[in-house]
Amino acid sequence: MTENEQQLLKRVAAEARNTRPSGWTSLPAPVEAATVTCAEASLGFRLPPLLAALYTRIGDGGFGPEYGLLPLLDNPPTGEPAAVTQYLANRESGSKDPDWPWPEGVLPMSHWGCAMYACVDCRSSEATVLLYEPNADEADHAWYVDAPSLADWLRAWLDGTGWYEDYDGAPEPTPWTDFRIRTTAPAS
Template identity: 75%
Template sequence: MTEIEQLLTRVADKARNTRPWGWTSLPEPLDEATLARAEAVLGFRLPPLLADLYLQIGDGGFGPEYGLLPLLDSPPAGEPAAVTQYLANRESTRKNPDWPWPEEVLPISHWGCAMYACVDCREPQAPVLLFEPNADDAEHAWYVDAPSLTDWLGAWVDGRGWYEETNEEAEMAPWADFRIRTAATRAS
């Protein structure tokens, strides 16, 4: 069994036994056609591990705090789907270029207070970023939560995330690539 397969097994075990706030059950996994439809709407592919979470474990409803957002379709009474939130954030960029949303940075989990955990789908390691819009400006609203989706999931499974009571003092580094990734958006 590969390291990724072991991680998926551990995530699936925890997903079956814990419910994030607001979720009463674990949604069914997506089928390949729904994943393909989501990627077509987004205009980019999901990192393989993120796709596997949705295809093998469930369409959201597991993970830290409020859990992963559903990918394409919103639950009956909950957060918008990740695709819907991404498109809204990109549209917001056109209306307010001082707060650009980087291309291919998909919000996957809501933390409350308009904060999101996001996966940088452009990078091979799929770093997880924290968007904290309560900052004074957009450049200071982005942090590196984990260098990879693998690390982020491992922290959740092992209880090592910054959101755990035992780790409240954890500091996150600012996302150094924000300016580079949004330069084209700001120039237009």
């Protein structure tokens, strides 16, 4: 983990101790490294190091923008499924409805309401944060790049410059052009 990421974790930890998203009464304890290992085994891929550090150093969800980060494995007090549970359900649902596939390696990490999620692309080297907006007419128009990296997404939250804030300078999320590539099985 870089020095910049270490500093970012300190800022996130300070904000997490002092604010609580809707539905959370307290900051959950961090998870053990074994919980991250179990989550990765269930998912079939590794979590980006910064995301794993959020869970192991700060708390098992309950901090971040809007409704906050989802817990990794256990159901939160808000009644939302945990991140791993939501990912597995979305992949299963997408396998039954080919018009709305869920991309492999894209972990829902925060609920925005109205079935929208902030998701981290665990296959991208920067841990790109994607916005899933299922209220679109078709799946190709439901995915946007929210931030080029998880670090950028966290900074936007801390600085109050995310698109979800009442901030005139916030960039609009751009369409995620890799959606079909990541949801189409290679030809045999």
